[in-house]
Amino acid sequence: MEALMVALADPVRWRLVRLLAERPRPVGVLAQLAEARQPQTTKHLQTLERAGVVSSQRTGQRRIYSLEPGPLRELAAALEQLAGAVERPDGAQAAYERHGATVEGERLAAEDEGWADGRRFEFHRSLSGSPELVWRHLTEAELLGQWWTPADLRVSELLFEAEPGGRVVLEYRDAEDADGSDQIAGRSEGVVTGVQVGEHLAYDNSPLLPDGSFAFTAHVELDLRPTASGTALDVTYRITGSTIDSADFIAGIELGFGQSLDKLVATLAADPTPRSMQ
Missing domain, CATH: 1.10.10.10 (Winged helix-like DNA-binding domain superfamily/Winged helix DNA-binding domain)
Incomplete structure (x- = not known):
């Protein structure tokens, strides 16, 4: 060929x-x-x-x-x-084009500081495994690293101290950037604000702009409850302190965080841990 x-x-x-x-x-x-x-x-x-x-x-x-x-x-x-492959309605190209349209809309809306403050995103997922197992995937760095990025990215640095006041650091790169020679795709820093083991987790997380300043702060709350088939996870993602330059980041929240949670669903579905230990 x-x-x-x-x-x-x-x-x-x-x-x-x-x-x-x-x-x-x-x-x-x-x-x-x-x-x-x-x-x-x-x-x-x-x-x-x-x-x-x-x-x-x-x-x-x-x-x-x-x-x-x-x-x-x-x-x-x-x-x-x-x-x-490019024209598939559920393919990566279609997602990229939808994201591009969302970016343009958010850029038009970002006229003043604080323009997106109070914006909320809600996510709901049904997960395999007990709340205790899900909790581990939400708080242990080794398990977090398996899912805490969208599908086309990989974690390159991760810190999650699951205690009030604990640090949160997430850096990620393109999934195909094997040697780290390309620029980082993003980095965020934050702090854990609430912990009820196996039930509730809250943290603030702030994506960094290229100059090192915060684009905005997201207050994230995750609530777990047991179900007959595993665990129900409800996530609220609320924006505060948004800057004019945060439009591109905010445009990617619904798609990017949703993809990350989908990876969590798949990771837990494939988890080899016996049910008796979950």
Whole structure:
């Protein structure tokens, strides 16, 4: 496939392919129609032949070239597959475009300091496992790191001191930034404000702007209650201290935090801990 794409990338070779799509033609005629010299045309045709997109046979004194449709159909199918993946309504591209539209709306709304203060986001999830097991995933750094970012990000630094006044630090990078050479995708710092083990957790968390100042502060409250199938988790995410520059961050809360909680659901569903220990 790569050899085919390289062969077709040259404008002259693409012109030859289009001419051969009409009918098989000899080298000399192809050179005339492509407005190229015959030696150059021969080299281009040889490149296309090595890529499998044309074939040739000698007829008398002439070498006739014809187009092979198979590789072109394979390329068309591959391109169609790529386009289909992009156009999926539940795909990453669609989520990215929805996020972009939300960003634009929030930027228009961010006219003054405090513009988003009091904004609330609520999330509800049904989780496998007991409240005690869920609590561990909410408060233990090793378990938090498995889910506390959206799907396309990874945790690069994490601190969560599950006690009143305890520090909260979350830094994350692109999931494919394996060696940390790319810029960090985000960092937030905060403090734990309330703890009732297995039942209630509250903390303040502030995303950092590039200059190190806070974009806003989110007051997050998580309430757990046992159910017949596991645990119900209710989350309230309330914004205070919003700055004009916080629009891009606030635009990502509903999607990003929601994706993180979806990862928590999946993580607990796959947790190998025996039910008797949960």
